[in-house]
Amino acid sequence: MIMAKEELKIGEISKPRFEFRTFGQDFDEAAHLMARLSMPVPEKVWERESAEIYIMSRANDLNNMKIRDGKMDIKTFVTEVDGLEQWNPLMKGEFPLPVATLSDDVFPAFQVEAPEFTQESYTLDEFLDMIRAHPDLQAVKVHKQRFGFMVNNTICEVAHVLINGAEVVSINSESTEIEDIKKTMEEVGLVGVENINYLQAIKRVIGWIEKDLAN
Numbered sequence: 001m002i003m004a005k006e007e008l009k010i011g012e013i014s015k016p017r018f019e020f021r022t023f024g025q026d027f028d029e030a031a032h033l034m035a036r037l038s039m040p041v042p043e044k045v046w047e048r049e050s051a052e053i054y055i056m057s058r059a060n061d062l063n064n065m066k067i068r069d070g071k072m073d074i075k076t077f078v079t080e081v082d083g084l085e086q087w088n089p090l091m092k093g094e095f096p097l098p099v100a101t102l103s104d105d106v107f108p109a110f111q112v113e114a115p116e117f118t119q120e121s122y123t124l125d126e127f128l129d130m131i132r133a134h135p136d137l138q139a140v141k142v143h144k145q146r147f148g149f150m151v152n153n154t155i156c157e158v159a160h161v162l163i164n165g166a167e168v169v170s171i172n173s174e175s176t177e178i179e180d181i182k183k184t185m186e187e188v189g190l191v192g193v194e195n196i197n198y199l200q201a202i203k204r205v206i207g208w209i210e211k212d213l214a215n
Contacts, residue, residue, distance in 0.1 A: 018084040020181050021172035022193050023161070023201040024215035030171055031147075031158040033188040038149035038156070045148030052144065053128070054202055057110040058136040063090060064199050065109060066142070070095050070124055074109050083195050084178055096121040112136050140164055140202050152184045153177070163205045168213060170201070 053067040062077045064087065076090040091105045099117045107114035115130055122130070131137045143162040150156065154175040161168050173184040185191050194214045196204075203209040 015176055016078065016086055016088050017155070017174045017176050018081065018086050018178050018181060019172060019174035019197075020084050020185055020190065020195055021170060021174075021197055022190070022214045023168050023170045023196045023204075024213045025169060026215055027158065027169050027171045030188045030190055031169075034149050034151055034156050034158060034171070034184075035147075037151045037184075037187060039151075041148050041150050045146075048144075048146045048148070050144050050146075052142045054140045054142050054198065055110070055131055056138045056140055056199070056202060056206070056208065057112055058208060059111040060109065061199055063109040063111075064197070065106075066198075067124065072097065072106070074105070076109070081178055082182070084181055085195065085197060087197075095124040095127065097127065102127075110137060138206065140206060142198075142202070151187070152180045154180045154184045156184065163202055166205050168201065168205065 050068055055065045055067070064075045064077075066073055072091070072093045072095070074090040074092075075087040078086040078088050080086070090109065091101075093101055093105075097106070098121045099119070102122065103114050103117065112134065115134065128139050131139045141162075141164055144159050145161075146157045146159040148155070148157050151173065154173045154177075156173045157171070159170040161170050171190070173181045173190075175181050196214060200209065201213060204211050204213060
């Protein structure tokens with residue numbers, strides 16, 4: 001029996017997807033092709049803006065933590081297939097966060113030793129104070145302006161991103177179906193371009209990794 005492929009709906013949650021993403025300065029041609037090839041998408045994803053805070057850890061490249069609208073979201077790396085990465089949700093939380101969550105989930109995700117806790121829960125500002133005081137952690141401001149598309153049943157976006165004020169461009173394609181992503185990459189001219197996730201891109205921009213972006 002042949003199983004039908006899942007039809008992805010942009011802006012909605014599905015089973016864990018594989019993703020190609022990269023960062024650089026110029027993806028104008030790929031972005032143009034992505035827009036031309038896209039099927040119609042819901043108006044709510046035409047253009048979205050968000051202000052987020054990513055928490056970087058020198059010891060961690062496996063858990064992606066960001067804060068948006070007072071809520072914490074952690075995703076963890078699962079596997080890589082044909083250069084495409086799969087990430088799964090690890091934790092979601094809302095400030096103030098209880099000490100148990102910080103000690104059992106958050107700081108282990110950073111893969112660093114937790115500080116000494118002196119109260120039962122911590123607001124966002126108190127949490128960020130702990131991050132700033134830790135020698136191996138850094139809070140990075142990330143502003144995103146994202147434009148959504150759908151190509152070959154893969155969820156795509158072109159994003160203009162400010163990382164602590166440094167402007168870069170990101171482009172991606174994600175799906176539960178690896179072959180659909182590969183087809184999209186070929187059609188928009190991204191074959192051979194390095195797959196760079198947000199963790200790696202931010203570390204390169206802030207100087208924690210001595211490596212350039214894709215272009």
